[in-house]
Amino acid sequence: MSDPVYEVYAVRYAHHPVRKRAENFIGGDPHDGPMPMDYFVWLLRAPGHVVLVDTGFNARTAELRKRTLLQCPVERLASLGIAPEDVDDVVLTHLHYDHAGNIDKLPRARFHIQDAEVDYATGRCMCHEPLRHAYAEEDVVLLVRRVYQNRVVFHDGDSQLAPGLQLLKVGGHTKGLQAVRVHTRRGWVVLASDASHYYENMGSTRPFPIVYNLADMLSGYVKVHAAADSPDHVVPGHDPLVRARYPAYPGSDDIAVLHEPPRPA
Numbered sequence: 001m002s003d004p005v006y007e008v009y010a011v012r013y014a015h016h017p018v019r020k021r022a023e024n025f026i027g028g029d030p031h032d033g034p035m036p037m038d039y040f041v042w043l044l045r046a047p048g049h050v051v052l053v054d055t056g057f058n059a060r061t062a063e064l065r066k067r068t069l070l071q072c073p074v075e076r077l078a079s080l081g082i083a084p085e086d087v088d089d090v091v092l093t094h095l096h097y098d099h100a101g102n103i104d105k106l107p108r109a110r111f112h113i114q115d116a117e118v119d120y121a122t123g124r125c126m127c128h129e130p131l132r133h134a135y136a137e138e139d140v141v142l143l144v145r146r147v148y149q150n151r152v153v154f155h156d157g158d159s160q161l162a163p164g165l166q167l168l169k170v171g172g173h174t175k176g177l178q179a180v181r182v183h184t185r186r187g188w189v190v191l192a193s194d195a196s197h198y199y200e201n202m203g204s205t206r207p208f209p210i211v212y213n214l215a216d217m218l219s220g221y222v223k224v225h226a227a228a229d230s231p232d233h234v235v236p237g238h239d240p241l242v243r244a245r246y247p248a249y250p251g252s253d254d255i256a257v258l259h260e261p262p263r264p265a
Contacts (some may be wrong), residue, residue: 004047004183005046007044007045007257008184009045009249009255009258011041011255012038013039013072013076014067014070015036015039016038016068017036019036020035025200037238038238038242039056040237041054043082044180045080051088051089051165052090053091054090054100055100056073056098058102061136074105076254079255084105084106087108088110089162090103090110092111093180094117094174095121097134103143110153112155114178115154115156117175117177119175122140134210164183165181167179167180167181168180168227170192172195172211172213172217173194173217174194179227184258186229189233194237195217196221201221205221232262242258243256245262
């Protein structure tokens with residue numbers, strides 16, 4: 001029996017236009033200049049199954065972190081005909097503030113997370129401000145509440161969430177970062193999330209500076225490429241080039257269609 005074929009959409013919900021190249025690579029960059037950052041969630045849809053990968057951040061967090069929020073990412077799903085109650089499963093690639101907010105806006109979804117990520121986000125590492133800086137306390141607390149409501153599914157390593165949909169434990173950026181491998185009509189696509197923020201991080205082997213384990217981050221570049229059908233099937237987590245390379249969803253320049261091939265370079 002063949003795997004289901006998913007539609008996959010990168011949904012931009014926020015932007016950080018003033019970021020510099022030196023902020024995006026360990027060791028900085030000798031030719032520093034602007035390197036803006038986009039913020040995405042990803043919507044996966046197959047017959048009878050709607051999956052949201054990550055949940056973005058809310059208006060309060062945008063104000064605190066000085067990011068430009070374009071629209072609540074859960075509300076933005078309406079452009080794809082998806083209401084909050086339509087979402088069956090949420091994959092939280094990790095619990096940083098820009099990936100794990102708005103949990104309270106999804107009334108019936110199951111949340112999928114790696115054991116190691118919850119251990120990291122609620123354990124002794126959070127006693128150190130540099131390690132907890134990218135986490136939002138209330139987001140982590142909300143997830144713990146969903147644990148007590150039997151709405152969290154824990155994973156320990158690579159696993160299959162459903163036919164045609166796999167979770168890949170990567171680590172590196174955080175202790176329990178996971179990527180998503182999804183079967184589409186153009187083949188197996190890997191949503192790298194923050195395994196690589198930009199194409200250039202993995203393409204030039206120049207890691208992003210927020211890192212829990214550098215060796216795991218570097219190994220993660222190899223792992224996500226091995227899981228994808230080609231380099232063009234790997235999608236980084238924050239690169240504005242994603243919207244430049246992929247066709248836009250009709251009526252929205254902020255939604256890229258990832259189950260279609262990228263435009264020729």
